[in-house]
Amino acid sequence: MPTTKIPVDLILNNMSKQQKTTKKRIKKGRELLTGQLETELATTPYEIVYQEDRVRLKHYKPENPTSKTPLLVVYALINRETMLDLQPERSVVETLLEKGLEVYMIDWGYPTRKDQYQTIGDHVNGYMDNIVDFLIAKTGVPKINLMGICMGGTFSVIYSALHPEKIKNLVTTVTPTNFDTDKGLLHIWLKNTAADLLGNTYGNMPGDLMNLGFLLLNPARLMIDKYVGFFNNMDDKVFVENFIRMEKWIFDSPDVPAATFKQFINDCYKHNLLIQNKMEVDGTRVDLKQITMPLLNFYGKYDHLVPPEACELLTGAVGATDTNDICFKTGHIGIYVSSKCQEGFAPKIVEWLKERD
Amino acid sequence: MTKQQSNTDLHEDLVSSWMNMATSFWDNAAKVQDLGVVPPENHGSEDARKTKNNNAYKNFETWQTTCKNLTSFLKLMTRPENQESVTKGMGSLYEMLLQMSGDSVEHTMEFQEQFLNTLTAIGQRTKAYNFEDIDQNMFESFRTLYEQEFQKYLHIPQLGLPRFYQERIATLVDKFNLFHFHLSELGYLFSVPIEKTNRVMQDKMEGMLNKGDFFDDTSKGYDEWVKILEGHYMVLLKSEKYTTVLKKTIDSMADYRNARDEVLCHVLKLLPIPTNREMDEVYKELHTVKKQLKALSKEIAQLTGK
8 A cells, every 4th residue: 555745744834834924913913903094985085066865966176177078977876986986096086187087976875765766767867967967057068978887887878878969978887788698696686586575675775785695696705715815914004904995885885776776677687678778767768779979888807797798788789880898807896996907997088088079 | 882882982971071070160160259259248348349359359250250151051061962962073173183283293204304314414425516416305394394384373364353463463473484494594505515615625635635745835725615615606606596595585584574564563653653654655755746846947947048
């Protein structure tokens, strides 16, 4: 019988070293966590220029404006728009301002029980249209540039189809428009979700419940490995600060108004009406062929929430001829916060808009 | 004498003896003056009659009337002309009880058998990246036992003035139970990838040790473990089994919440606090009015050119 030799001495030696390193790390980590940490989000200065109910409009002013058409950014109702300004040097807002764009961003606020009857129409034809009218009146331009993120991108697509005369250029980022795909777990689960029952039961769809659903998309990484990573780097101040910022952002999840949640799940995830030009908003059919303004469409190759299959049909479905698809080799959030996307994302938007200003 | 006749006679004897004994007991119980409770007119002053003793005597009178009624009822049943129907009735009751306990024992045995099978299976090897052979029989058996043997008692039609309250409480208990069955099943499904990953890692380590090799750094072992765990979860989360259990859990959670809110709404009705349902009606009206007002304001602004 062959005998084998296990390097026990090497293993024990490594374990001993690791134990010492861990002890040091915990000591430093404790000092760090009990000391002063810079974990503020959204530190770029802004001014609130418009408010309607819970919805506010943030205005970010560039030092040297170079574009005459303002850019309105529409974030999703899930999580908050602070993700675009998560931390200095990794802030989409900061880059847009540096390049001279006049940026306005919708803050949807925190819906309460009284907002449960607000539909997609109330958001698109109500709040968004009022804000666009306000911007057109304020800046004196006939049309504005519109940029949508995730569900906010879907809202922007609907808005541009219903009010094309007010939009000069449309930018969509990680925006689902084709929901008939089984590539993402979210698409599989939401097709089986009793949206009406949940909406009627909860009033508004609780943000925490949705966050739990997102965590369950990859429990090994999001519920175990992430925190093991934090433990392994708890002596690194920059890492800890960035980690806490991200945690603050991820778990800052407003509830979604029940009527909007129900309509989004039923019309989009279950029946995929938008891409087929069959979806109705406030009684009007949304015809994507009405989107004739230039369209720039970004998505992530490894996005597990909104897979490429959910995004890439849009440019072929609209009426515009000036369209462009850009796929980054990253995930849903990486497109905005990863260091490798910082050069290719926001500067590309500015360049593309300026060419069409 | 046939066996059936013999059984019938035995029932009749037993029932008659029990009836006589019960009649005698309740007859004696009705004569409780000996226990010291006497009518108020025979006991002390007018004031005392109006207060403490009066109440005691009222209770005594109720007790005595009940006992007398029961005695009369039992005497009526022991008359020779009623003997036959009483015996038949008792026979049916006996059969019903036997049937009920038989069913319950059968289901309990079935559940225990499944449970034992599951316990036996714990020590057996599980296949990596395969979630089709998950032993969920235990949950199914337990749920079936509940649905067939217990749930029906919560669905018994309630009678009388408080019947709506009783129905709501029974529904709440039922929905709570169903939600927890599904939640337990989901929790179990969620624990399976960890079990499978640990087995894969054990095999892997065994293979490495046989070759005289091992992780020289614990973080390498962890990286391998989390990678396999992620793979197992990806397979599980996409499976139809998981999707079905997840849907049932979410739906039953919503049902439980609705049942709970229903009970709370009725409790709140007793207090000067508006319920969610009442507030929702106000919110809906407010939403409609605001929408109309905004549309009108826009139209006026367009007409006046402002």
